[in-house]
Amino acid sequence: xxxxxxxxxxxxxxxxxxxxxxxxxxxxxxxxxxxxxxxxxxxxxxxxxxxxxxxxxxxxxxxxxxxxxxxxxxxxxxxxxxxxxxxxxxxxxxxxxxxxxxxxxxxxxxxxxxxxxxxxxxxxxxxxxxxxxxxxxxxxxxxxxxxxxxxxxxxxxxxxxxxxxxxxxxxxxxxxxxxxxxxxxxxxxxxxxxxxxxxxxxxxxxxxxxxxxxxxxxxxxxxxxxxxxxxxxxxxxxxxxxxxxxxxxxxxxxxxxxxxxxxxxxxxxxxxxxxxxxxxxxxxxxxxxxxxxxxxxxxxxxxxxxxxxxxxxxxxxxxxxxxxxxxxxxxxxxxxxxxxxxxxxxxxxxxxxxxxxxxxxxxxxxxxxxxxxxxxxxxxxxxxxxxxxxxxxxxxxxxxxxxxxxxxxxxxxxxxxxxxxxxxxxxxxxxxxx
Amino acid sequence: xxxxxxxxxxxxxxxxxxxxxxxxxxxxxxxxxxxxxxxxxxxxxxxxxxxxxxxxxxxxxxxxxxxxxxxxxxxxxxxxxxxxxxxxxxxxxxxxxxxxxxxxxxxxxxxxxxxxxxxxxxxxxxxxxxxxxxxxxxxxxxxxxxxxxxxxxxxxxxxxxxxxxxxxxxxxxxxxxxxxxxxxxxxxxxxxxxxxxxxxxxxxxxxxxxxxxxxxxxxxxxxxxxxxxxxxxxxxxxxxxxxxxxxxxxxxxxxxxxxxxxxxxxxxxxxxxxxxx
Numbered sequence: 001x002x003x004x005x006x007x008x009x010x011x012x013x014x015x016x017x018x019x020x021x022x023x024x025x026x027x028x029x030x031x032x033x034x035x036x037x038x039x040x041x042x043x044x045x046x047x048x049x050x051x052x053x054x055x056x057x058x059x060x061x062x063x064x065x066x067x068x069x070x071x072x073x074x075x076x077x078x079x080x081x082x083x084x085x086x087x088x089x090x091x092x093x094x095x096x097x098x099x100x101x102x103x104x105x106x107x108x109x110x111x112x113x114x115x116x117x118x119x120x121x122x123x124x125x126x127x128x129x130x131x132x133x134x135x136x137x138x139x140x141x142x143x144x145x146x147x148x149x150x151x152x153x154x155x156x157x158x159x160x161x162x163x164x165x166x167x168x169x170x171x172x173x174x175x176x177x178x179x180x181x182x183x184x185x186x187x188x189x190x191x192x193x194x195x196x197x198x199x200x201x202x203x204x205x206x207x208x209x210x211x212x213x214x215x216x217x218x219x220x221x222x223x224x225x226x227x228x229x230x231x232x233x234x235x236x237x238x239x240x241x242x243x244x245x246x247x248x249x250x251x252x253x254x255x256x257x258x259x260x261x262x263x264x265x266x267x268x269x270x271x272x273x274x275x276x277x278x279x280x281x282x283x284x285x286x287x288x289x290x291x292x293x294x295x296x297x298x299x300x301x302x303x304x305x306x307x308x309x310x311x312x313x314x315x316x317x318x319x320x321x322x323x324x325x326x327x328x329x330x331x332x333x334x335x336x337x338x339x340x341x342x343x344x345x346x347x348x349x350x351x352x353x354x355x356x357x358x359x360x361x362x363x364x365x366x367x368x369x370x371x372x373x374x375x376x377x378x379x380x381x382x383x384x385x386x387x388x389x390x391x392x393x394x395x396x397x398x399x400x401x402x403x404x405x406x407x408x409x410x411x412x413x414x415x416x417x418x419x420x421x422x423x424x425x426x427x428x429x430x431x432x433x434x
Numbered sequence: 435x436x437x438x439x440x441x442x443x444x445x446x447x448x449x450x451x452x453x454x455x456x457x458x459x460x461x462x463x464x465x466x467x468x469x470x471x472x473x474x475x476x477x478x479x480x481x482x483x484x485x486x487x488x489x490x491x492x493x494x495x496x497x498x499x500x501x502x503x504x505x506x507x508x509x510x511x512x513x514x515x516x517x518x519x520x521x522x523x524x525x526x527x528x529x530x531x532x533x534x535x536x537x538x539x540x541x542x543x544x545x546x547x548x549x550x551x552x553x554x555x556x557x558x559x560x561x562x563x564x565x566x567x568x569x570x571x572x573x574x575x576x577x578x579x580x581x582x583x584x585x586x587x588x589x590x591x592x593x594x595x596x597x598x599x600x601x602x603x604x605x606x607x608x609x610x611x612x613x614x615x616x617x618x619x620x621x622x623x624x625x626x627x628x629x630x631x632x633x634x635x636x637x638x639x640x641x642x643x644x645x646x647x648x649x650x651x652x653x654x655x656x657x658x659x660x661x662x663x664x665x666x667x668x669x670x671x672x673x674x675x676x677x678x679x680x681x682x683x684x685x686x687x688x689x690x691x692x693x694x695x696x697x698x699x700x701x702x703x704x705x706x707x708x709x710x711x
Contacts, residue, residue, distance in 0.1 A: 004646075004650055008650050008654045011655050012654050015656070016657070028599055029599045032603070033602075036600050042564070043568050043669070044568040045568070045670065045680055047652065047656035049656045049658075049660035049665075049666075050660075050662035050666045050669065051657075052669065053652065053655060056651070095644050096644070098574060098579065098604070099571060099644060100570050100571060101648050254660075256657060256659050271659055273660065347542070350544070351544040351545055354542065354545070355543075355545060360545075361544070364544055365544045365545070
């Protein structure tokens with residue numbers, strides 16, 4: 001089998017992994033080495049599905065001894081199998097890196113023989129890259145659940161970022177679809193990595209030369225739409241992961257049907273892209289906007305709104321807190337206004353020290369007035385011609401695009417509604433008129 | 435307060451030249467209508483004053499801004515010079531005037547017309563240079579890495595530290611087709627110089643192999659049920675595509691590469707070269 005075949009088979013098997021970021025660490029070059037890393041991350045290309053390509057994302061091998069139902073590489077699936085030799089993959093990475101095609105390597109693998117053996121092969125690849133070729137670019141390595149702790153720790157010393165995939169948001173779903181994996185088998189390496197990262201950080205304060213351990217932190221991924229788990233459940237889990245395990249990112253991956261197992265959505269089902277999009281929006285609220293999962297959803301409301309983004313939805317349900325005076329509101333409150341993002345808040349806080357801001361100034365700053373105007377006052381006045389009633393606000397906030405996304409047959413929601421639905425209908429539906 | 439005049443300043447188009455214009459405006463207490471680089475033959479009714487570049491004056495302006503306003507305002511004035519804003523010199527001049535009046539806080543006066551225009555222009559520049567950090571594609575021939583870009587802004591000074599750090603041990607060239615300049619680097623030494631014309635050398639077999647491998651990877655990694663061309667275009671505008679290996683139609687995909695190999699065995703090199711170039 002030549003390199004072309006191997007690369008296409010192993011990239012094809014890796015494509016459902018959502019994480020392709022190269023962020024989280026700034027590292028200049030050092031003498032005798034090639035490469036550096038930039039904290040904000042660099043996208044090198046964008047695939048036809050619009051997702052960023054930053055790393056050479058491949059599996060070391062797609063032969064797997066497990067039989068997880070949601071996975072293309074499951075043992076029972078009839079698909080071509082291939083395995084890179086560590087040297088082959090390291091060479092390919094270097095050639096791509098020198099041509100500036102990629103920012104580094106994303107390495108995962110199916111379970112060859114047993115977890116320890118697989119982990120050793122991955123370590124060998126990274127060792128060749130780091131020690132023989134002097135590669136100082138970005139490396140994201142998947143920890144293999146079930147591998148020996150010593151091996152996982154060694155992997156973390158060579159990689160910049162580590163991740164362990166949670167895959168399914170509950171023990172029940174795991175037992176149903178991934179009988180070879182258990183919650184503890186996944187959480188054990190995650191806890192191990194978190195512990196080691198924290199230990200390294202405290203040691204770095206005390207000693208000068210501490211071997212680095214996953215300096216760009218840890219991330220994980222969850223599959224959305226393969227099981228009956230609700231958004232509320234997923235969000236509370238994410239929140240716990242950020243708090244308890246100090247994760248940098250949780251990725252959500254809309255389930256693309258790859259199996260005709262009766263336990264899973266049918267093969268013709270479209271991936272729930274809108275739901276994935278809303279989950280990412282909510283995730284950003286958790287990480288950057290000071291929201292908690294309980295504020296976004298609760299026991300009564302278990303799924304995110306299809307027509308409204310989570311921030312608008314929260315604001316509409318808390319109209320008693322609005323409108324806020326832009327020139328006096330606190331950072332926390334400004335962050336909660338729809339249409340004002342983190343950058344805009346920083347700019348508002350800096351700019352209002354010079355002079356009181358009006359709507360024209362906000363526009364220059366980059367505030368999305370189309371949404372924000374219903375929630376703010378400038379110098380005590382609302383925007384011209386804007387009436388702030390729940391109905392008009394709703395009407396304005398349900399964007400044409402999200403309506404199309406929700407109703408077009410392209411996505412999974414409401415595909416029964418064949419006839420054209422107008423914005424009016426949506427608004428009436430939301431405000432309880434029909 | 436400078437007097438508004440109907441003068442047009444003309445300078446040699448260099449950064450020092452722009453600083454000399456700022457010096458002139460402050461010294462003569464006059465606000466020109468326009469500052470433009472020489473060579474743009476535009477007949478106008480207004481008198482044109484040629485400002486010769488004076489390195490000492492330029493240095494005085496530079497240190498003056500740094501001391502009386504702030505270092506970051508000085509950096510912003512320099513960055514705006516690299517942008518493609520049609521009135522970048524006037525923006526810089528008005529920004530410095532405003533800075534002298536209001537102090538270091540000037541860079542956060544986003545509500546001001548000048549500061550707003552300047553911030554936007556600089557953001558366009560930094561965004562483009564950030565994108566190009568990813569979209570530059572090197573071809574390797576005889577150990578030398580070469581690449582061509584076509585940016586709107588003059589991004590080479592911003593790309594220089596990044597690529598010189600990343601490929602510290604390599605020898606490379608990045609050619610900016612729009613501004614006809616190139617960044618040369620060899621270990622320990624880098625220079626940006628005007629280069630009127632440049633052709634990429636023809637790719638050899640080794641280079642073609644990795645280009646096709648990369649294209650094969652690029653085509654495989656997309657999930658077909660999530661096909662979203664608009665999203666791709668908004669993140670990677672079409673103007674970049676002409677210099678991207680993965681968007682190059684002439685590069686053989688996996689199947690064609692196999693064909694080329696077969697042909698090579700049958701009828702020698704020439705045929706294969708015809709196919710791949």
